[in-house]
Amino acid sequence: xxxxxxxxxxxxxxxxxxERVRALGAEITRDYQGKELTLVCVLKGSTFxxxxxxxxxxxxxxxxxxxxxSYQGGTETTGEVRITTxxxxxxxxxxxxxxxxxxxxxxxxxxxxENLRARHPASLKLASLxxxxxxxxxxxxxxxxxxxxxxxxxxxxxxxYAEKYRNVPFIGVMKGK
Ligand code: 5GP
Ligand code: MG
Ligand code: MG
Numbered sequence: 001x002x003x004x005x006x007x008x009x010x011x012x013x014x015x016x017x018x019e020r021v022r023a024l025g026a027e028i029t030r031d032y033q034g035k036e037l038t039l040v041c042v043l044k045g046s047t048f049x050x051x052x053x054x055x056x057x058x059x060x061x062x063x064x065x066x067x068x069x070s071y072q073g074g075t076e077t078t079g080e081v082r083i084t085t086x087x088x089x090x091x092x093x094x095x096x097x098x099x100x101x102x103x104x105x106x107x108x109x110x111x112x113x114e115n116l117r118a119r120h121p122a123s124l125k126l127a128s129l130x131x132x133x134x135x136x137x138x139x140x141x142x143x144x145x146x147x148x149x150x151x152x153x154x155x156x157x158x159x160x161y162a163e164k165y166r167n168v169p170f171i172g173v174m175k176g177k
Pocket of ligand 1: 045070101102103104105106107108109152153154155159160161
């Protein structure tokens, strides 16, 4: 029995996840033909999605990682965001595709889009595995969207609960929370 089975129920299973990620990879491959792509993976939650997605993008690409910390005001982000780990190269003139795990209030992504746009990339788009529209505080256009979910707290496939459960191989919900 897996370590998480008592705590985590399934919301989106592995087969469904992989099928969707494969389709998004094919779409990105078509859209960026002839271009060199830079994936900007937002630590830590997007890493599982980003690595699976990268395998399905049939183009030359570069990986960059960006860490952000959002100040918590009660249970949600206040919109005050800080970059804790920055990308390793200048982003000017590059075709950037941000890879995020989930757009919840949208405040983190609103900050990140503005921050990266100020670095003058050739283009800037967003891929997010999940979107929780019920909690949106600002409108974020997601160019490549995995799934829209209800207002539930999810874990797995990179997403954590107090830093745990990231390695659960599907998108799950905490039981009794
Ligand atoms: P925001 O509210 O700024 O859109 O989202 C900030 C961050 O909160 C997300 O990138 C994600 O790391 C985290 N987050 C939002 N909703 C969930 C959720 O349901 N589960 C987990 N594990 N993290 C979430
Ligand atoms: Mg995130
Ligand atoms: Mg987290």
